[in-house]
Amino acid sequence: MGRGRAEAAVPVTPLGGRPLGRPPTASWLWRGSELTGFFFVLPAALLVVGLVAYPFCYALILSLTAKQAGVPGQFVGLRNFANLFGGDIFLHTIRNSFVFTGVAVVCKTVLGLGLALLLQRAMVGRRFLRGMILLPWVVPSTLSVLGWWWLFDPISGVINLGLMKLGLITQRIPWLSDPAWAMAAVIIVNVWRGLPFFAISFLAGLVSIPEELYEAAHIDGAGGVACFARITLPLLRPVLGVIILYSIIMTVSDFNIVYILTRGGPMHSTHLFATFAYEMGLASGDLGKGAAISLFIFPFLAAVAYCQLRITRRQTQ
């Protein structure tokens, strides 16, 4: 019915740029209006340019000024960066970021894969299990981390009380007040929060691997480990890559967990770029330095975006 109308409409639009004498194709009508496409995208484009691209450029300028809150900034070149690298706190922050991100992402990947494999075989009640397992990822981290803060309380917190009752420790663990334990604590909470995302994404990847491959491997006498190394891992690689890359940028830019649990302390041992930038830019009012610190998230972002786009391109080819 639609086609019929289009053909009837042929004589009415002879000057539309369509070669005369050929039947009108839907794809011609399709391409007709570049401007329409532009208008559909315009609001999003304005938003991205005005409230993402512009602030980003503004951050670059701010980072080169000695801007205090409420006073006009003075251009100081790279002095903010020189000062940052001259101080211990920032060097700590860089090291913390690598430790926090590295350990947390490795744990989430390994545990997430294990969890996905367990879930894949659990046929009965998989929906229910999936729902329960996703909860840490669903509840906003700001709220659940408040709970963890209480769990880690050195005196009344259930973790220390429980470990003592079980006889595993005799002295209370100084969670959050000792540099090494504090780092362990923020990593544990990050893993707790991110694991469901890894597991469910990996599960989706596992389910899409054809069962025939495993059957063929079994007939050829391959064992479980061989199947995992030769079939599961290679076929899961694209999903693994995308999830790990995405998680790297989200982990390195984390704010909520560290801010709530430790405020970057004790002795700056858990500061990440975001928490240090917040302390410098808002608590101390040094906007120039704060902006400079935040910008260190950008190289991670650029590297991740580059790798992601390469993976996507390879998949579509």
Add this chain to the structure above:
Amino acid sequence: MSPLRRRAGMVGRYVGLLPYLGFALFPFYWMLLTSLRSNAEIYDVTHLSFLVRQGLTLQHYSALLTRTLFPTWFWNSLLVSVLATAISVIISTAAAYGLVRIPFRGSAAFSIGIFVTYLVPPTLLFIPLSRVVTALGLSDSRLSLIVTYPTFIVPFCTWLLMSYFATIPKELEECAIVDGATRWQALVKIVLPVALPGVVTATLFSFTLAWGELIYAMTFIASGPHKTLTAGAVADLIRGDVFYWGPLMAGALLASIPVVIAYGFLMDYYVSGLVTGATKG
């Protein structure tokens, strides 16, 4: 494999899941327990009980609702999240449709731009954005959040919706457009009903992201009555007297409820969105 071994393997897998389930759910259980216990029991370090022993109490909830700004914050969060979500989903739907269906000069570059923006964490830009918010005269207002939350929601939703739209056969709209429908009519009357799961997913994610946002809310808003739940709970509930764990846990749980309810009803959408975002990325 004998049936017995197979069954043993099955049980083994469920047993293997148990420690993780405990790890995932225990913090929530403990928060609930704390919120329902009397202070005496909360701070009793000589007994460790995983049940309420001395009787349930709602004192922490009533303290939260009557002696703090919690109800105001809840309303602020609802207002900000609903409006930011509505704006974001409309903008994203239009953009995703335009990018997937009506190629124009620069649309490929803009798609990549959207993808890169989707990876930009809010913590990268909160300082310059706070200057922009001040320049716009929005400091310390809920409007500042309604305006800035779409900056991280729109790229995410656009990316998500692009992959949904790409799976819908073009022929559906071709017929409508051949019949004289405009692009907008084709989108609203033909594509959206088919892509409804995608739009529901985008709405769910938008709402969750807006509801849980912390750093913008803490940076842009200073006065108590304008705060959202997250900023209020983190900044204002923590101060105060020694006996604050009960109200704090009650607050964190109550604040989670809207998201958990939405998730409970729409879990399949949530999972499909998670997987789409993850594997199409």
